[in-house]
Amino acid sequence: MLRSCAAPLRSLGALRGPRGGACPPLCEPRPALRSFSSEKVIYKDFSIPNPSWSKDLRLLFDQFMKKCEDGSWKCLPLYKHGSLQRIQDFKTFFHDPKFTKEDVMTQTRLFTSSFEEGLGFEHAMFYNDVEKRTVCLFQGGLYLEGMPGFLHGGAIATMIDSTLGMSALIAGGIVMTANLNINFKRPIPLCSVVVINSQVDKVEGRKIFVSGNVQSADEKTLHSEATGLFIQLDPDKSLT
């Protein structure tokens, strides 16, 4: 079961690899765009650079896309709904049909992708198979403010949870966050670009221990440090 969960991710990753090397992303037909005529939902790949991305973010994104060319790094696609495949993967954990109704699916949005361009979480994720490291380039928009001029601690926590969770997902299939610990060292100015690094420290049975940090784009400032514990879901147990 869990193997089949990881497989879609790997195939998505494989789709991404050559794309970065062949031509600039916008020129190529995008395999990630699909239109499901029965549900009238378009799953858009949200990690394409858009006009709201700052110069810093674009630069970093291009640097990492270059790294994808030799296959050591992969760009991870991000979806508004977290993909139909993802929902299919979760279906086996839900015994309540309420959660798999189509209208619920179309009304909901994955939290980190539910904002208009530039106002929320502008981010892109990359994964290095050799170093087993996930990197998220993140630019927080105006709707993520906490203290005036700075990112809300909760917004930072959300991105850290997403990035650490992606590391755990790649390592162990469908996972849930059990613990999340964040030490905030320095506040992150609004609309600045930060790099969230994350890696799996160890796996004990169904427990996956992940750690990460948040650094400024130039790596001179350490903004936060975080650790997390994720649990692989047991297909024999229901979530509710």
Next chain:
Amino acid sequence: MLRRALQVVARCGQQGALLRAPRILPGLNPASAFGSSTDSLVSRFCPEKTDLKDYALPNASWCPDMLSLYQEFLEKTKSGGWIKLPSFKSNRDHIQGLKLPSGLAVASDKGDWRIFTRCIPVEGQGYEYAIFFHPSEKKSVCLFQPGPYLEGAPGFAHGGSLAAMMDETFSKTAYLAGEGLFTLSLNIRFKNLIPVGSLAVLNVVVEKIEDQKLYISCVTQSRDQQTVYAKSSGKEVPSLSPRPCPATTHPQDKQVRGSGPPLGSSSFRNGVGHLLEAQVKCRRSQLGFLSTCELPNPYCTDSIQVTSNLEPNAHSEHPLKLLPPQSQP
């Protein structure tokens, strides 16, 4: 509504005067440490008249559980003890008079910032919440209903959305309890998933205030308390001085002595905007907060020392003491 809240505040103030001796929170009398009492902070936080829209009010998207629990707490605000906190679109509206050090300017001057927990304006789609605060017991209750745009696992709220709700409640509670503003750390143990559209109740308590840090804990559960969604704890620190730190010893510091008007002797004030007279050198580790490298760092060196020209204000009970050197938190 707000007038009623203010009446409650006034009553709390009277009760507070009788109960001034430290009881629940060892190690701190907030009035002495930060120059402002909880009552005065609450009265600043809950304005009598405002044009600002209060988002923490019932609307059509609220589930029946949330509506009825909200009414229960509203009743408690009438009898005293509890206060409903207003919730505006931006923190800038909440914390008036707080001046951040110059140089930490905002990215856009269009005025369309939003506090993260009010980022999704469509009723019922994002964060629906209301926070009630109990000044004398320094605890809060947050009624939280996550909408479909906060989804993580299909049908359930994203862990990050709950983390943000906890952080927001911690922040408001810490501010009113002891002028805490910045989160130093957040530790969350997720137990169960919160279904989208259902009510989660966050019970937040200030455990202690020590070394200018507020230690806060929270249990998030269903209304009937049968399901625990998460347990968390956090540390908040206050912003001590909003003014750029004059001088001194830090070589990288671009702030110069004498920038800004001289600090007057009568400059102790209520609220977050209080100023410290004389020279203030800030300890990195104590505050746990720095601006980024490119910006002038207003909090320059390693120890907060207040020299002798200090005059306590009428509201503080003890003069500000020299803070002992602290090790890195």
